[in-house]
Amino acid sequence: MQRVASKWFWLVAVLLVGLLLAGCGGGSGKQSQSEGQLGQQKEQTPRQEVAAEGITPDAIKVGIVPDVTGPTGDIGVQSQAGWDTYFKLVNEQGGINGRKLELKVEDGQYDQSREISLFKKLHTQDQVFTVVDVWTTGANQALLPDYIKEKNIVFPQSRATFMFEPEQNPYVFITSPPYHIGYYAQVDYVAKEKPGAKIGVMYPDNTFGQDGFKWIKKRAGEKGLTVVPEVFNLSDVDATSQLTNLKNAGVDYVLLVQAGLQGAVIFKAADQLQFKAPFILNYNTTEPPLIELAGNTEAIKNAVGVTFYATFAEDVPGIKQVEEMAQKYGVEKKLYYSQWYLMTWTDAMVFTEGLRKAGDNPTTDTLKEAIESLQDFNTGGLTAPLSYSASRHYGSKQVKYVKANVEKGYFEPVSDWYTPEEG
Amino acid sequence: MRSGYFKVDYRRDRELFPLFIERLVLAVAVVAAIILPLITDRYLLHLTNLTMIAIVGAIGLNLLMGYTGQVSLGHAAFLAIGGYTTAIVAGYLPQLPFPVVILIAGAVTSVTGLLAAVPAFRLKGLYLALSTLAFYYIVMFIILKAEPLTGGAMGRHIPELNFFGLELDGEYAFYPVGLAIVVLGLVLAKNLLRTKTGRAWKAIRDWDLAAEAMGVNLRMYKTLSFTTGAFYAGVAGSLYAYYIGFISPQDFTFTVSVNYIAMVIVGGMGTLAGTVAGAAFITMLPNWINQLAGYLQSLWPAFQASTAVPYLERLFFGLAIVLFLIFEPEGLFGLWKSLRNYLVMWPFRY
Numbered sequence: 001m002q003r004v005a006s007k008w009f010w011l012v013a014v015l016l017v018g019l020l021l022a023g024c025g026g027g028s029g030k031q032s033q034s035e036g037q038l039g040q041q042k043e044q045t046p047r048q049e050v051a052a053e054g055i056t057p058d059a060i061k062v063g064i065v066p067d068v069t070g071p072t073g074d075i076g077v078q079s080q081a082g083w084d085t086y087f088k089l090v091n092e093q094g095g096i097n098g099r100k101l102e103l104k105v106e107d108g109q110y111d112q113s114r115e116i117s118l119f120k121k122l123h124t125q126d127q128v129f130t131v132v133d134v135w136t137t138g139a140n141q142a143l144l145p146d147y148i149k150e151k152n153i154v155f156p157q158s159r160a161t162f163m164f165e166p167e168q169n170p171y172v173f174i175t176s177p178p179y180h181i182g183y184y185a186q187v188d189y190v191a192k193e194k195p196g197a198k199i200g201v202m203y204p205d206n207t208f209g210q211d212g213f214k215w216i217k218k219r220a221g222e223k224g225l226t227v228v229p230e231v232f233n234l235s236d237v238d239a240t241s242q243l244t245n246l247k248n249a250g251v252d253y254v255l256l257v258q259a260g261l262q263g264a265v266i267f268k269a270a271d272q273l274q275f276k277a278p279f280i281l282n283y284n285t286t287e288p289p290l291i292e293l294a295g296n297t298e299a300i301k302n303a304v305g306v307t308f309y310a311t312f313a314e315d316v317p318g319i320k321q322v323e324e325m326a327q328k329y330g331v332e333k334k335l336y337y338s339q340w341y342l343m344t345w346t347d348a349m350v351f352t353e354g355l356r357k358a359g360d361n362p363t364t365d366t367l368k369e370a371i372e373s374l375q376d377f378n379t380g381g382l383t384a385p386l387s388y389s390a391s392r393h394y395g396s397k398q399v400k401y402v403k404a405n406v407e408k409g410y411f412e413p414v415s416d417w418y419t420p421e422e423g
Numbered sequence: 424m425r426s427g428y429f430k431v432d433y434r435r436d437r438e439l440f441p442l443f444i445e446r447l448v449l450a451v452a453v454v455a456a457i458i459l460p461l462i463t464d465r466y467l468l469h470l471t472n473l474t475m476i477a478i479v480g481a482i483g484l485n486l487l488m489g490y491t492g493q494v495s496l497g498h499a500a501f502l503a504i505g506g507y508t509t510a511i512v513a514g515y516l517p518q519l520p521f522p523v524v525i526l527i528a529g530a531v532t533s534v535t536g537l538l539a540a541v542p543a544f545r546l547k548g549l550y551l552a553l554s555t556l557a558f559y560y561i562v563m564f565i566i567l568k569a570e571p572l573t574g575g576a577m578g579r580h581i582p583e584l585n586f587f588g589l590e591l592d593g594e595y596a597f598y599p600v601g602l603a604i605v606v607l608g609l610v611l612a613k614n615l616l617r618t619k620t621g622r623a624w625k626a627i628r629d630w631d632l633a634a635e636a637m638g639v640n641l642r643m644y645k646t647l648s649f650t651t652g653a654f655y656a657g658v659a660g661s662l663y664a665y666y667i668g669f670i671s672p673q674d675f676t677f678t679v680s681v682n683y684i685a686m687v688i689v690g691g692m693g694t695l696a697g698t699v700a701g702a703a704f705i706t707m708l709p710n711w712i713n714q715l716a717g718y719l720q721s722l723w724p725a726f727q728a729s730t731a732v733p734y735l736e737r738l739f740f741g742l743a744i745v746l747f748l749i750f751e752p753e754g755l756f757g758l759w760k761s762l763r764n765y766l767v768m769w770p771f772r773y
Contacts, residue, residue, distance in 0.1 A: 068730055068733075069730060069732075069733040069734070070733075077730075106713070107730070107732055107733060109733055111673075112671070112673050112674055113473075113667070113674060114709065116667060117466075117469060117470065117473070117709075117710075120465060120466050120469045120594075121466045121710075121713075123465075123466075124464045124465040124466035124467075124469075125464060125466050136673075138578060138669075138671045138673050138674075141578065141580075141669055141671075142578075142667055142668060142669035145668060149593075205567060205576050205672075206576045206671070206672070206673060207576055207577050207578055207671050207673070209576065210575055210576040210577050211577065
């Protein structure tokens with residue numbers, strides 16, 4: 001009898017929790033999208049006609065879907081912090097035309113299907129103005145038709161080139177160059193240092209990695225370099241076999257197409273194998289925390305990185321502001337000391353500047369036009385000046401080469417802004 | 424005085440829904456299915472659509488695991504084959520009506536089910552599970568490498584659902600399609616299980632040696648189970664591809680197989696009603712957790728909902744499986760059965 005009672009206790013407890021959660025779901029969802037509530041606010045504040053979803057007289061609700069706890073969660077939290085801190089700064093300065101920015105974060109967990117669902121949730125239940133950031137290349141690719149359907153302005157974390165064709169994808173913007181420019185820069189460096197070299201490429205076997213490999217292979221062909229491919233996935237924990245293959249193949253350089261801090265795994269294995277070929281890091285790997293994680297390895301000391309944004313070694317107003325605001329809002333160094341933080345910070349700069357220019361009653365269409373009208377937008381040296389147009393939705397085509405300063409724990413530029421020629 | 428519900432003649436045995444309470448629940452479900460798109464928002468309808476896709480896939484796994492006792496860790500591979508077949512067929516023949524494409528996807532997946540069935544002739548339990556896992560990795564390897572057809576890791580876009588020139592796009596257009604296929608799938612499975620084949624599957628599940636001694640052809644019926652399960656999974660994969668509009672290997676990770684197993688366990692192995700409940704439970708769980716986290720954050724602003732959600736989700740996911748396995752191995756269907764028997768016997772306990 002006691003056994004039966006305890007069985008029922010557990011089952012009823014689980015079911016009740018489930019039902020309770022279901023109840024919570026319906027309730028909060030409906031509340032957040034209450035038309036009546038919106039109407040009430042309209043009456044209270046007659047100064048504006050509220051034109052778009054997610055915009056009230058007092059606030060603009062914006063969603064993001066980063067990877068907070070998935071395989072690239074280490075950089076996802078940095079990316080989230082960039083949006084969050086810049087929005088705090090804007091709100092402290094009075095918001096956008098009198099409206100505060102509200103950020104609604106949903107963790108995509110590097111799961112395409114989940115990201116797609118959360119995008120729909122943000123639009124339907126949270127009724128955001130726009131989902132300004134979606135993480136994976138795959139999810140962005142799947143959502144491209146939805147961006148058009150929802151007229152959703154997005155600055156995707158993925159910079160995969162195919163997304164930045166304004167004729168096909170009119171609502172997709174970035175502040176940096178698209179990925180292929182960075183990959184070209186990686187190949188160009190090798191072609192200049194050692195013409196005819198043999199290069200290894202370590203990339204994950206997913207949409208992001210295959211896209212990167214495709215561009216590197218193309219550029220290497222144009223520059224007369226030989227390519228040796230090696231798959232190294234984002235969740236792999238040992239690079240010994242891949243590096244052994246590359247060593248046996250006699251490569252002169254290894255180009256990384258990785259994300260997050262996977263470079264550290266590769267560098268440690270490289271040191272153990274006494275692998276001498278220098279590494280050329282893609283933008284997503286040129287991360288300050290990588291230096292600490294890689295330790296005092298020869299691989300990190302000899303590595304050359306490609307970056308789309310300024311480094312923390314540079315004395316430019318943008319970096320100073322980032323550091324001051326981080327201190328002011330209590331953002332930990334491990335969060336802001338990152339390219340990803342700088343990227344979303346800069347994305348947020350352009351997004352909010354567009355909103356300001358879009359006027360009192362912005363829609364995503366007027367926002368799109370406002371961003372397209374930005375010319376030589378000054379990011380305080382975080383990037384080269386950004387210019388957009390109806391036919392170009394990436395702000396810059398310029399990159400910098402950097403090297404690690406292991407003692408100081410940051411990357412230092414070894415070149416000025418450089419524009420790789422299109423192939 | 425009877426002490427429960429028993430099928431005492433062939434007429435009762437033939438009835439699909441013999442009890443009033445079951446017919447009542449069915450009627451409520453039909454009404455709910457009709458009015459759901461009218462009362463729900465697009466996000467919940469999206470989750471409902473994903474649930475319907477999961478139901479179709481989970482029926483396939485339940486036929487294989489719950490009714491035939493053949494453990495499979497490779498269900499995601501069948502889903503992937505269905506999805507990619509749809510992407511390829513619909514991509515090259517965009518004018519083909521979607522029911523034809525879905526049938527082709529199911530048929531192609533069914534044929535690959537033949538291959539997965541071969542190890543089942545000689546293997547059982549853990550060894551069979553490992554062979555299906557190997558099958559999964561082989562299929563995913565082929566998908567990754569067959570880039571001209573599948574798009575490799577870059578994935579493939581799928582044209583919108585086409586029904587004789589009429590394009591069905593979005594959550595509301597997909598809903599009736601998904602619902603029709605779920606109903607069809609359930610009716611087919613329910614009837615299939617009442618045939619000689621269904622009885623042979625159950626006999627194999629309960630004791631394969633005894634089944635063979637009674638004249639059940641193990642090879643044939645195991646193969647039939649794999650091909651039928653694969654057919655359902657192929658249809659589910661096809662629906663998923665059509666619905667999302669883009670697929671890549673990341674949509675068919677090993678976690679997908681695990682989720683389907685969880686659906687079958689939580690819902691109740693060897694029950695179709697449980698399959699529906701299990702698929703809904705596992706598909707909706709992330710949303711419930713998300714809402715709970717949001718609610719907790721509104722109570723305690725220091726609570727970081729966005730970082731807590733995945734951990735809560737894993738906790739509840741694991742807890743649900745463990746608790747059901749320990750306390751109610753028949754899953755949600757077991758709970759329903761207890762409730763149903765209670766209502767049938769009321770006011771008596773036995």
